[in-house]
Amino acid sequence: MSDQPESKKQLHLTFVEMLFALAIGQIAIDVSKLIDYRAISEQTVWAVIPACSHLFLAAVVISTSWVGWRNSRFCGTQITDVFTLDYIELFIDIALVVMYFILARAVEIPNSPNATISPNASFEAWLVAIIITTYMFWDLISGRGKLKEKFTQRLWVSFCCTVISWLLVWHGIGGVGTVSAVLFADLCLIALILTFRAMKRCDFSKHDKKSWGLIVFMLILVLIFFIGSTGL
Known part of the structure; x- marks a missing residue:
């Protein structure tokens, strides 16, 4: 009987994987x-x-998410009832992976030799912003504890990156229809995802100088690639 809760947790893990x-x-x-x-x-x-850059963006989003999710203390919770936060957590897991699938599926690949690709990254920018916002909701409901403790431990990361992602969308990232602008837009979104993962490595108070240096470096890359994508 003692193995039953663990098997239910493993079912959650296997399903999402x-x-x-x-x-x-x-x-x-x-x-x-x-x-x-x-x-x-x-x-x-x-x-x-x-x-190619859209596919690389999708690969980075999916692979970093899998590593982050698999190493999370709160992944694969045991679900005994649909009217629980654990079920909502599973639902968010599923929603995130569906969005990853859409991100990969939405890549513009011509279906005939004479067709051309229209460069654009607006959809990818919107979807990445929605994904990061969903991360924030996942952090909000996952685990247990007071809201202040959650914010200092992990919610501050997704909150900051959510704000940045929507600022990028608001300023029209990916809307310039040139190959170079789309490439810079995808690189900017990749840098933002990696910034999120760099910030997620530990709680706010546990980041050392080296860790903060990496975060600042990634944020600088986000800014540089954003400028390149908009032609400012």
Whole structure:
């Protein structure tokens, strides 16, 4: 009987990990489609850079999320009833992985040799902002404890990155329809995701100078790539 709670927790883990596998599998499918397109298309390599950068963004988002989720103290909670915070946590896990799948599936890959790719990263910017906002809600309900303790431990990270992500969307990141602008926009979003993960490595009070240095460096990259994406 003592093994039953652990088996229920393992069921939660296995279910979400299967969804992660489906999301990363979509990237593999899109990469193969892109290779097929390049084999029969007369378009230059430069023309497929936006699709490549979108796929790289999706791969970074999915892989870093899996590592962060798997190493979280609150992943794979035991669910005994749908009317509990644990079920809401599972629902958010599923919603996040579905968004990862959409991020990978939405990559613009032409389906004919003469088709061209229209460079744009607005959708990716919106979706990443929604994903990071969902991280904040996950942090809010996961685990137990007072709100002040949650904020100083992990909620401050998702809150700060949520604000940054929506500021990027508000200032029109990804809206400039050139290959270089889309590339910089995707790099900016990747830098933001890595900033989030760098900030998530430990509680606010436990970051040392080296850790803060990495966070500041990543934020500088976010700013540089954002400027490149908007042509300011």
